[in-house]
Amino acid sequence: MKLIALGLNHLTAPVNLREQVAFDAESAGVALQALAREPGVEEAMILSTCNRTELYVSVSAGAEDVPQAWLSRQHHLTAGKLDEFLYRHDEDEAVRHMFRVATGLDSMVLGEPQILGQVKDAYQQARDAQVLRAPMERLLQHTFAVAKRVRTDTRIGAHTVSVAFTAVRLAEQVFTDLRQACVLLIGAGDTVELAARHLVDKQVRRLIVANRTLENAQELATRYGGYAISLGDLPQHLAEADIVISSTAARQPVVTRTMVEKAVATRRRKPMFMVDIAVPRDIESSVGELDDVFLYGIDDLRQVIDDNRRSREAAAREADAIIDLQVERYMAWRRALSLRNPAVDLRQHAETYRDEVLEKARAMIARGKSPDEALAYLANTLTNKLLHHPSARLREAALSGDMDLLHAAGRLYGITEKPEVSED
Structure with a gap:
């Protein structure tokens, strides 16, 4: 069997393409089983976040191109559309890539810890779908151990700037005193909760949390002293928000241009600052064309993040040295599987x-x-x-x-x- 890591991320593909190949939690399980049924595919795992969609597969000889063809078919894309945006790593390079992803070395935010939880979620999805065998099961367990060691032995996580923190910091540059701002958070996942935590630290004047499931919004709002609404109530409350930060798993935009136009009119042209850190995007891209609206997407945050990257580059080099050693250890175990005793x-x-x-x-x-x-x-x-x-x-x-x-x-x-x- 050959191990392959195939995917695209924030460095290789624009957000409009990333959102086309994203998998949500509901579709990932079915997709995994479909992928595992492809000829020559022995094992599979799908990692899909706001910044990347990756397939980790073990394939038999001659089936190396099956995952890429499947990914295009799965998302109804024309043949060849993904070719220039995809990267592929085989065998030890695939192992190294997985280790670097899980430790945050391949993230937009160098060393960010949230990706490890997302890798663990992807692992659990693959286990639930029963598409893992001993080699990849061992690889994932090894990955978690490597990530823990990198966190313990290096300063890669010191002063880490998350995407959520970056969004809040950017908002603070527009509204120099967040104590006078009303912030609307859309979603109730980890990213939104991190944003809520940072906003509370900044003593934001008012916090509104909107989510498809009102109970989830209420739970989050209660923890951070906010007010909860359902997504259906967004049009009535959007005009109250000076700042909107959105990160849901919706397949279609939850904030439309029409909704924002009405909100801006109600606000009498008072500017709105909006950050969309979801993939697929939560806010229609044409909203950015409106006067008095400042819309930032996930890729727009890169410059702010890069400014904070240099302080962790030395730790990243240390982490890569650890990873190189652990790659060889895992590959030695994998090679032993193919040898007769x-x-x-x-x-x-x-x-x-x-x-x-x-x-x-x-x-x-x-x-x-x-x-x-x-x-x-x-x-x-x-x-x-x-x-x-x-x-x-x-x-x-x-x-x-x-x-x-x-x-x-x-x-x-x-x-x-x-x-x-x-x-x-």
Whole structure:
């Protein structure tokens, strides 16, 4: 089997393409089973976040191109549309890529911790779909251990700037005093909760949380002193918001241009600052064309994030050194899977000889031979059969002076050299 990591991310593809190939939590399980049914696919895992969609698959020989073809078909894309945006890593490079992703080294925010939880979610989805076998199961467990070690042994997580924090920081640059701002958070996942935490730290004047499930919105709003509404109530409350930060798993925009136009009119042209960190996008892209609206998408945050990246680059180099070592350890284990265990072969040969000789000894007794004669035949014949090939090879080694083989045989059979006895 060959291990392949195939995907696209914030560095290789624009957001409009990333949102076309994204998988939500509901569709990922069905998609995994469909992928696992493809010819030659032995194992599969799908990692889909706001910044990346990746397939991790083990395939048999000749099936290396199956995952890419499946990804295009799955999202009804024309053949070749993804070619220039995709990256592919094979075998040890695929392992290295997974380790770097899980440790945050491949993230827009260098060292951000949220990606590890997303990898764990993807792992659980694959387990639930029953599309993992021992090699990838071992790889994922190894990945989690590597991520933990990198966090412990380096400062890659020190002063990490999350996407949520970056969105709040950007909002603070527009509204220098967030204590005078009303903020609308759309969604109730980890990213939105991180944003809520940062906003509370900034003592934001008012916090509104909107979510498809009102109970989830209420739970989050209660924790951070906010007010909860359902997505259906967005049009009535949008005009109250000076700042909108949105991150849902919706497949279609939850904030439309029409909704924002009405909100801006109600606000009497008072500016609105909007950050859409969802993929697929939550806010219609044409909203950015409106006067008095400042719309930032996930890719627009990159410059702000890059400014904070340099302080963690030394830690990233340390993390890569750890990863290089762990890649080799995992690959050594994986290579061992493809090797036949000589101990198994040796035992099988010995058992075959035993059964043959035992059958002949029983036949001797059946023909009237004495049990002692049959046992002697069994012992002598079995000994000769088991030792014939090793003895022949050792004679050849002695004649040719192959001391390595002679010493190895001694270790193999547990034979130690006896010291010579003096004749004095």
